[in-house]
Amino acid sequence: MPNDTFGRPLRNLRVSVTDRCNLRCAYCMPEQEYVWLPREDMLQFEEIEKLVDVFLDEGVDKVRLTGGEPLLRRDLPVLVGRLAARSRIHDLALTTNGVLLAEHARSLREAGLHRVTVSLDTLRHERFRDLARYDELDRVLDGIGVAAPLFGGLKIDTVVIRGVNDDELVDIIEFGRTHGAEVRFIEYMDVGGATQWSTGRVVSKADMLETLARHYGAISALPEESSAPARRYRLPDGAVFGIIASTTAPFCSDCDRSRLTADGMWYLCLYATEGVDLRRALRADASHDAIASIIRGTWERRRDRGAEDRLASSNRSPLISLDRLRRDPHLEMHTRGG
Numbered sequence: 031m032p033n034d035t036f037g038r039p040l041r042n043l044r045v046s047v048t049d050r051c052n053l054r055c056a057y058c059m060p061e062q063e064y065v066w067l068p069r070e071d072m073l074q075f076e077e078i079e080k081l082v083d084v085f086l087d088e089g090v091d092k093v094r095l096t097g098g099e100p101l102l103r104r105d106l107p108v109l110v111g112r113l114a115a116r117s118r119i120h121d122l123a124l125t126t127n128g129v130l131l132a133e134h135a136r137s138l139r140e141a142g143l144h145r146v147t148v149s150l151d152t153l154r155h156e157r158f159r160d161l162a163r164y165d166e167l168d169r170v171l172d173g174i175g176v177a178a179p180l181f182g183g184l185k186i187d188t189v190v191i192r193g194v195n196d197d198e199l200v201d202i203i204e205f206g207r208t209h210g211a212e213v214r215f216i217e218y219m220d221v222g223g224a225t226q227w228s229t230g231r232v233v234s235k236a237d238m239l240e241t242l243a244r245h246y247g248a249i250s251a252l253p254e255e256s257s258a259p260a261r262r263y264r265l266p267d268g269a270v271f272g273i274i275a276s277t278t279a280p281f282c283s284d285c286d287r288s289r290l291t292a293d294g295m296w297y298l299c300l301y302a303t304e305g306v307d308l309r310r311a312l313r314a315d316a317s318h319d320a321i322a323s324i325i326r327g328t329w330e331r332r333r334d335r336g337a338e339d340r341l342a343s344s345n346r347s348p349l350i351s352l353d354r355l356r357r358d359p360h361l362e363m364h365t366r367g368g
């Protein structure tokens with residue numbers, strides 16, 4: 031099992047199953063037009079399984095399905111069932127915007143999915159439309175209502191943006207509480223398609239904690255879990271929530287995550303501009319061992335600390351220009367899976 035140049039193992043694989051999405055979140059897909067990955071390049075389920083098997087041999091034991099919106103991928107429960115049958119995957123999770131969750135939650139659970147994370151940035155209809163272009167709030171809330179009991183709870187991820195939804199932290203924690211959902215607040219990141227990002231719009235972990243402490247009283251930090259992106263906290267009444275401080279306090283030193291796009295490009299960091307074309311190897315009939323040696327060799331050379339490098343850079347602005355995103359959609363967050 032390979033370690034990278036900083037001694038970080040390869041344990042966590044995020045698999046994007048489509049770059050298409052039924053929302054247009056302002057921090058992820060703010061533009062009117064997008065260049066999509068060609069359909070013929072999309073990995074078939076068998077191809078995803080073959081690659082996942084190689085990753086499992088190289089030490090991966092956590093797999094998260096993402097997108098774009100993963101529930102737009104036809105027959106996703108079939109893929110979930112095939113992955114769930116692999117006992118070496120200790121954690122099989124899905125990140126979704128929740129719009130289609132009510133109709134798919136049961137079949138996903140029956141197929142063997144372990145966990146669900148739903149992205150939810152606001153509980154207000156008008157704001158939802160302003161943030162995501164379409165007001166699908168009711169369907170998302172329905173999805174959470176159906177999925178939470180089936181999965182014994184779930185996680186809610188909220189990207190916090192100054193002047194947009196930073197007045198809803200308490201409301202979202204309280205909403206999560208009613209569904210047994212642990213809320214995780216995510217700092218706005220200057221990654222991929224975040225072409226409207228600016229430092230002024232980032233609400234830092236420190237600011238979020240201050241807002242919450244003002245409302246709830248003293249907040250205690252829970253012991254750190256190595257390699258988990260969220261720092262977890264407890265409110266005085268016992269409720270637990272998390273903050274993913276990717277922008278102001280990055281956690282690259284423990285990062286064991288990599289990302290596979292829906293067309294089989296493998297990226298070692300959310301901020302990486304170059305990836306490895308595993309689809310080409312797969313479709314050239316490369317053997318399991320040959321692909322394993324590509325993956326091992328690449329991981330052993332890994333030096334990525336994207337978010338830490340960004341933090342150290344002065345004069346921050348969106349990472350990638352619109353022009354460049356149009357030339358290479360692989361640089362988009364919705365292609366990479368977040």
Ligand code: SAM
Binds near residue numbers: 057100187188221
């Ligand atoms: N469509 C699904 C969803 O929204 O949950 C899965 C893919 S989405 C790219 C995965 C996660 O990335 C979401 O929780 C989203 O909020 C997060 N994300 C996208 N752009 C972001 C940004 N600029 N800063 C922080 N998080 C971002």
Ligand code: SF4
Binds near residue numbers: 051058059149363364
């Ligand atoms: Fe929003 Fe997720 Fe779609 Fe991006 S991929 S626009 S975060 S729903």
Ligand code: SF4
Binds near residue numbers: 282285287299301334
């Ligand atoms: Fe990992 Fe890159 Fe994110 Fe740092 S920026 S935590 S190295 S994916």
